[in-house]
Amino acid sequence: MTSALDESDKEKTRSVSVDLNNDASLLIDIPDALCERDKVKFTVHTKTTLSAFQKPEFSVPRQHEDFIWLHDTLVETEDYAGLIIPPAPPKPDFESPREKMHKLGEGEATMTKEEYNKMKQELEAEYLAVFKKTVQVHEIFLQRLSSHAILSKDRNFQIFLEYDQDLSVRRKNAKEMFGGFFKNMVKTADEVIISGIKEVDDFFEQEKTFLLDYYSKIKDSTAKAEKMTRSHKNVADDYIHISATLNTLSADDSTALKKHLDKLSDLFEKLRKVEGRVASDQELKLTELLRYYMRDIQAAKDLLYRRARALADYEHSNKALDKARLKSKDVPQAEEHQQQCLQKFDKLSESGKRELTSFKGRRVVAFRKNLIEMAELEIKHAKNNVTLLQGCIDLLKSN
Amino acid sequence: MADTARDPPPEQTDFQELEDGEDLFPEPAAAPESGPASLPAEDVSTNSNGPKQDSLFDDDPEDLFAEATEEVSLDSPERDVLLSDGPSPAITPITPPTSVITPRIGHAHDDMFTHSSFDEIEEEEGGDSFDIHIAVSDPEKVGDGMNAYMAYKVTTKTSLSVFKQGEFSVKRRFSDFLGLHSKLASKYLHVGYIVPPAPEKSIVGMTKVKVGKEDQSSNEFVEKRRSALERYLMRTVKHPVLLKDPDVLQFLESSELPRAVSTQALSSAGLLRMVNKAADAVNKMTIKMNESDAWFEEKQQQFENLDIQLRKLHASVESLVCHRKELSVNTALFAKSAAMLGNSEDHTALSRALSQLAEVEEKIDQLHQDQANADFYLFSELLGDYVRLITAVKGVFDHRMKTWQKWQDSQMLLQKKREAEAKLQFTNKPDKLQQAKDEIKELEGKVQQGERDFEQISKTIRKEVSRFEKERVKDFKSVIIKYLESLVQTQQQLIKYWEAFLPEAKAIS
Numbered sequence: 066m067t068s069a070l071d072e073s074d075k076e077k078t079r080s081v082s083v084d085l086n087n088d089a090s091l092l093i094d095i096p097d098a099l100c101e102r103d104k105v106k107f108t109v110h111t112k113t114t115l116s117a118f119q120k121p122e123f124s125v126p127r128q129h130e131d132f133i134w135l136h137d138t139l140v141e142t143e144d145y146a147g148l149i150i151p152p153a154p155p156k157p158d159f160e161s162p163r164e165k166m167h168k169l170g171e172g173e174a175t176m177t178k179e180e181y182n183k184m185k186q187e188l189e190a191e192y193l194a195v196f197k198k199t200v201q202v203h204e205i206f207l208q209r210l211s212s213h214a215i216l217s218k219d220r221n222f223q224i225f226l227e228y229d230q231d232l233s234v235r236r237k238n239a240k241e242m243f244g245g246f247f248k249n250m251v252k253t254a255d256e257v258i259i260s261g262i263k264e265v266d267d268f269f270e271q272e273k274t275f276l277l278d279y280y281s282k283i284k285d286s287t288a289k290a291e292k293m294t295r296s297h298k299n300v301a302d303d304y305i306h307i308s309a310t311l312n313t314l315s316a317d318d319s320t321a322l323k324k325h326l327d328k329l330s331d332l333f334e335k336l337r338k339v340e341g342r343v344a345s346d347q348e349l350k351l352t353e354l355l356r357y358y359m360r361d362i363q364a365a366k367d368l369l370y371r372r373a374r375a376l377a378d379y380e381h382s383n384k385a386l387d388k389a390r391l392k393s394k395d396v397p398q399a400e401e402h403q404q405q406c407l408q409k410f411d412k413l414s415e416s417g418k419r420e421l422t423s424f425k426g427r428r429v430v431a432f433r434k435n436l437i438e439m440a441e442l443e444i445k446h447a448k449n450n451v452t453l454l455q456g457c458i459d460l461l462k463s464n
Numbered sequence: 465m466a467d468t469a470r471d472p473p474p475e476q477t478d479f480q481e482l483e484d485g486e487d488l489f490p491e492p493a494a495a496p497e498s499g500p501a502s503l504p505a506e507d508v509s510t511n512s513n514g515p516k517q518d519s520l521f522d523d524d525p526e527d528l529f530a531e532a533t534e535e536v537s538l539d540s541p542e543r544d545v546l547l548s549d550g551p552s553p554a555i556t557p558i559t560p561p562t563s564v565i566t567p568r569i570g571h572a573h574d575d576m577f578t579h580s581s582f583d584e585i586e587e588e589e590g591g592d593s594f595d596i597h598i599a600v601s602d603p604e605k606v607g608d609g610m611n612a613y614m615a616y617k618v619t620t621k622t623s624l625s626v627f628k629q630g631e632f633s634v635k636r637r638f639s640d641f642l643g644l645h646s647k648l649a650s651k652y653l654h655v656g657y658i659v660p661p662a663p664e665k666s667i668v669g670m671t672k673v674k675v676g677k678e679d680q681s682s683n684e685f686v687e688k689r690r691s692a693l694e695r696y697l698m699r700t701v702k703h704p705v706l707l708k709d710p711d712v713l714q715f716l717e718s719s720e721l722p723r724a725v726s727t728q729a730l731s732s733a734g735l736l737r738m739v740n741k742a743a744d745a746v747n748k749m750t751i752k753m754n755e756s757d758a759w760f761e762e763k764q765q766q767f768e769n770l771d772i773q774l775r776k777l778h779a780s781v782e783s784l785v786c787h788r789k790e791l792s793v794n795t796a797l798f799a800k801s802a803a804m805l806g807n808s809e810d811h812t813a814l815s816r817a818l819s820q821l822a823e824v825e826e827k828i829d830q831l832h833q834d835q836a837n838a839d840f841y842l843f844s845e846l847l848g849d850y851v852r853l854i855t856a857v858k859g860v861f862d863h864r865m866k867t868w869q870k871w872q873d874s875q876m877l878l879q880k881k882r883e884a885e886a887k888l889q890f891t892n893k894p895d896k897l898q899q900a901k902d903e904i905k906e907l908e909g910k911v912q913q914g915e916r917d918f919e920q921i922s923k924t925i926r927k928e929v930s931r932f933e934k935e936r937v938k939d940f941k942s943v944i945i946k947y948l949e950s951l952v953q954t955q956q957q958l959i960k961y962w963e964a965f966l967p968e969a970k971a972i973s
Contacts, residue, residue, distance in 0.1 A: 271810075275810050278808050279805075279810075282808045283805055285804070285805075286798065286801040286802055289794065289797045289798040289801045290798055290801075292797070293794040293795050293797075296788075296790045296795075299791075300791060303781075303784040303787055304784070306780040307780045307784065310773055310776050311777065314770075314773045314774070317769050317773065319766070320933050320936070322936065322937050322940055322941070325937075325940070325944070329944060332948075428811075429813075429814050432814055432972065433814070433817075433969060433970075436821065437969045440962045440965050440966045440969055443958065443962045444958075444959055444962045444963060444966070447956075447958040448955075448959060450952075451952055451955045451959070454948050454951050455952060457948060458952070461948075
């Protein structure tokens with residue numbers, strides 16, 4: 066299935082992050098994507114005025130694994146150690162709608178044809194929603210990079226955007242070269258290392274405490290929000306069944322109830338559409354928001370980790386220098402090593418401070434925007450529901 | 465299920481929220497308990513033993529055959545009628561022989577229940593506009609341990625002349641309701657009246673209450689039962705014939721009611737009931753009725769379809785109730801999580817907004833809980849009631865078949881006897897011949913009665929079905945409107961909550 070997302074759609078979907086794609090010198094978007102079995106092929110479209118690129122406008126096909134390669138190479142680049150690397154987009158996950166579709170197939174015999182079709186429609190909409198979400202999340206990743214003063218100039222990033230051949234060969238080489246070493250380290254040991262290091266800087270001390278605690282809380286909130294949204298969807302599905310059975314009852318009925326049942330069936334059909342919208346809006350504005358910033362905070366934690374390692378290295382180099390001075394052996398090398406470590410650490414701290422501050426600002430703005438939008442949508446849907454319900458009540462009473 | 469720390473809200477407030485203005489727990493005017501019913505000294509119902517035995521209780525599995533002396537068979541009154549010599553043309557729904565119909569009903573009570581009087585009753589209704597309201601309230605646990613039971617207050621408010629007072633209340637327990645139904649069923653079902661079924665027993669639910677578990681699920685069980693008992697009584701009195709039945713009147717008015725012991729699940733009566741039910745099921749399969757009346761065939765098919773669809777709808781609504789309760793629980797969990805997140809947040813304005821979000825979601829989870837209750841008590845229970853009512857309707861159609869069968873059996877027997885008599889004509893046995901002639905005369909009477917019974921039950925069923933359909937339309941319409949109004953209320957509250965939150969979100973800077 067392909068999906069061409071038009072402008073207004075994109076406006077709505079590009080919601081969880083802010084301040085993206087504002088610079089006309091490098092505009093990136095994913096105008097369409099193809100879903101084959103489980104593999105999604107994204108079309109990455111770039112418009113640029115920068116001379117670093119060969120053409121002013123071009124498109125390339127990319128797979129999810131290409132995005133991961135790009136993310137990993139950025140993480141492994143020493144020069145970027147002091148930056149928050151935008152989190153990698155999660156793998157496209159069609160498991161949930163697929164499972165539901167399977168269950169629906171099994172239960173087909175128990176429902177009327179109409180009911181089955183409606184359920185199928187709902188599931189197809191869910192598929193589409195997952196699809197749109199994955200496109201959005203991959204798009205935002207690229208736009209975060211293009212909006213970043215330093216990362217946008219990365220050579221691998223440019224290759225990713227421009228290279229019109231299959232990237233998979235390059236990907237394999239990269240894996241062999243780096244072996245994912247740094248990445249694995251980060252994933253397993255960061256919290257221990259970060260908490261263990263004695264902090265010299267108040268700012269970072271605060272950030273460390275805050276980020277560690279906030280991460281676990283936001284992770285929990287994301288999971289709970291997801292459960293809440295799923296319950297909403299279940300309620301909407303029940304409305305489908307109720308509407309279908311009311312329809313059958315109405316058809317069979319020969320009393321004055323016939324038209325009442327018919328109206329009621331109609332009402333539930335409309336209500337379930339609204340309920341479905343409530344669920345999907347909540348998912349987008351709340352669950353996705355929380356999930357996105359959970360990953361972002363992990364990226365920030367990674368930055369703290371790298372700085373902590375740099376500090377550890379510096380402290381080791383200090384000790385090594387002292388030892389060297391004691392033994393009066395290899396002192397110049399030890400001195401130079403110590404200088405390097407100090408420079409690296411300072412650079413990380415300076416850039417880290419900048420990154421973390423702007424990160425907080427971005428986060429607050431994004432939360433504000435999404436919470437407002439969610440509240441407004443909830444109000445809109447509830448008002449819609451009231452109109453539908455009141456209309457039906459009036460019709461029933463008037464007969 | 466719910467792991468919230470909230471105490472279960474008192475039942476009253478839940479209800480007053482849902483059903484605007486309807487006064488479910490009316491304060492009875494300080495009317496003294498109604499004096500002893502003006503019934504003759506004899507016990508009106510045969511289905512209970514004379515002496516009250518307080519040591520017995522509901523659903524007691526140990527009490528297997530304590531009531532061995534009880535007389536029980538539902539068939540016996542019927543048989544009395546058919547075997548009686550007198551040519552009573554009409555079917556009299558029998559209150560068992562030892563009772564006396566009270567004179568206060570105001571009609572010539574001999575033909576009280578003939579079909580012509582049914583018309584009179586309807587006329588009287590026209591004049592005396594249907595004004596009766598029954599409330600079941602104040603569930604109170606009486607006694608301790610496995611002997612305990614729930615007593616409910618039954619309050620009647622009415623202006624109907626058939627009652628002695630305008631407002632009065634009595635205390636009843638669950639088995640009393642079952643006893644009432646059992647009596648009504650034995651009197652009226654076999655002549656075609658649709659007797660509303662009583663609420664179902666629940667050994668598990670009741671045991672929890674007895675054992676003293678004061679938790680949310682046993683509170684819910686009691687509330688569910690209370691509501692079901694109320695609907696049961698209202699449906700029963702809405703039936704013009706049942707309303708005037710002396711057992712019903714005694715149930716509502718009399719301060720003391722003899723224990724209905726035959727309703728115990730494992731008593732000898734209960735076992736006999738089960739055997740009868742099984743026999744009925746077998747009979748139903750073997751009776752092949754020549755339906756000469758298309759109306760009945762059509763109606764039976766309609767009720768069959770209605771049964772299937774209502775059960776399906778009931779299942780869907782039960783699923784809705786379940787999911788909405790889940791939604792409530794998940795919203796509460798999210799609210800707590802959001803509150804923790806707000807505390808952890810170091811940006812002041814955002815922190816406040818997140819705490820506000822947590823508060824809103826907590827209020828919303830209560831909304832969902834209330835809506836789930838409305839889903840259940842209004843929509844789901846309505847459907848459940850009608851599923852059971854349809855079973856009663858189908859039962860009445862089955863009785864008609866049985867009546868037809870009896871008639872046919874009598875006819876066939878008559879035929880045989882006639883043939884036998886013809887043969888006897890050629891033998892020289894005057895005694896046997898006379899006997900045969902007598903038997904034939906008796907059977908002819910029986911056949912005539914059988915035909916009349918069949919016509920009567922057919923006529924009654926037509927009326928009953930028409931009344932039932934009218935009631936169904938009214939019932940559904942009024943409950944659905946109430947239910948939709950509950951949905952509207954929920955949505956309006958949602959609007960309020962989110963509108964209050966919006967400025968908080970905007971205040972983030």
